[in-house]
Structures are given as structure tokens and as C-alpha cells.
Amino acid sequence: MKSIVLFGPPGAGKGTQAQRIMNSTGLPQVSTGDMLRAAVSAGTETGVKAKSFMDAGELVPDDVIIDLIKDRIKQPDAVNGVMFDGFPRTIPQAEALSEICEVSHVIAIEVPDSKIVERICGRFTCADCSAVFHDTFKPTKVLNKCDSCDSSNFKRRADDNESTVLSRLNAYHEQTSPLADWYKSRNIFYPFNGDRPIDEITTDILSVLQ
Secondary structure, X not given: OOXXXXXXXXXXXXXXXXXHHHHHHOOOEEEHHHHHHHHHHHOOHHHHHXXXXXXXXXXXXXXXXXXXXXXXXOOHHHOOOOEEEOOXXXXXXXXXXXXXXXXXXXXXXXXXXXXXXXXXXXXXXXXXXXXXXXXXXXXXXXXOEOOOOOOOOEEOOOOOOHHHHHHHHHHHHHHHHHHHHHHHOOOOEEEEEOOOOHHHHHHHHHHHOO
């Protein structure tokens, strides 16, 4: 199997499906964010380059990201391919990636914006034990009591509000719509309805990866 790309909007359930894809295919997950942090921590040549941009509050240029990916796909666990998570985000990035790595499948998890807003804005966590709950999908069994530690101390992320989530979704759609068309033209784009039971989504994804 060659490498695959996994993408979808925030809150679409990519993390859950990524873990299941890795377990089934054996492909390692490659996240540019994780690679950047690891390279900076290790003090590699590319990491030093990336750190200079990060420290200045600037986006790390595509050529630096591509250098990171080149290093990553040379590692032994990537001999049969990798699963890219969150990359590429733009057509120039996809074009650069195509020159160093063959992508056989682009897995797109699609969820309506209204559902994404509901998923993200309803999240809250226990401030004491970090257990995760949701107003609709996973409420506490006892009102205002954590299922795990009985705490009544809960918190919500400041950016888990409708206006912020919609802004993030708009940015996502602006970036990825052209990218989706680019991959569709290469007949390797596979969209999946992510507003279904998790096991159904996994079964459908794995069926095209056989």
C-alpha cells in the first residue's frame, strides 16, 4: 500500500478514524505539527530552521515542511507508506508532496457545519480529572457530577464557541475545497459521510483501503 492522506474539518472525528486506520493498515501517522515539535526538540537542521519562524510567530514555509517529510519517510517504519494527517492543506503543498511520495488514497471525512458546531460547542471536561463530556452526546450520569471523580468542577475551552468554530470552518473550506478538486481530478479522492456511527465509517474507509 502506498501513502494515504486523511483530512476533514475540526470535530469531524479524524482522530478516532486515524487510530483505527493505523491499527488496521500498520501505516504510521504523520502529523506535521508533531514532526515540527520533534525536530525542534531534537535540534535538527530542519528543526532549527523551523524554530526561527515559529519563534517569530510566522507560518513555517512549505519547503521546510517538505524537508521534514522527506526525513520522516526515510525512517524504517515508513517503508510501506504513511498516513498524512493535516497535510497537505493547499494545492502547492500537494504538488510538492507528489514529487517525493506517491499517495494512493485521500480519505475525506465530511460532516455538515451545523453538526460540527454542535459537536464542538457542546464539549466540556472535568477540571480535576480531565474526563470528557458533551451536553448532548455524553452528559454526566448525575447532573453536575463527574462520572469519574464526582467533582463538580467543569470547564469549557474558550474557543469552543459558535463564532470561533464557524470562522475555523470557513478557513478550512477555503483551503481544502480547491485541494479536494485537485485530488478528485487524479481519481484518488474518497469522501465519507462522517455523521454516522463510528464503526460504520471505519468499515467503509477500510473497504477502500483493501
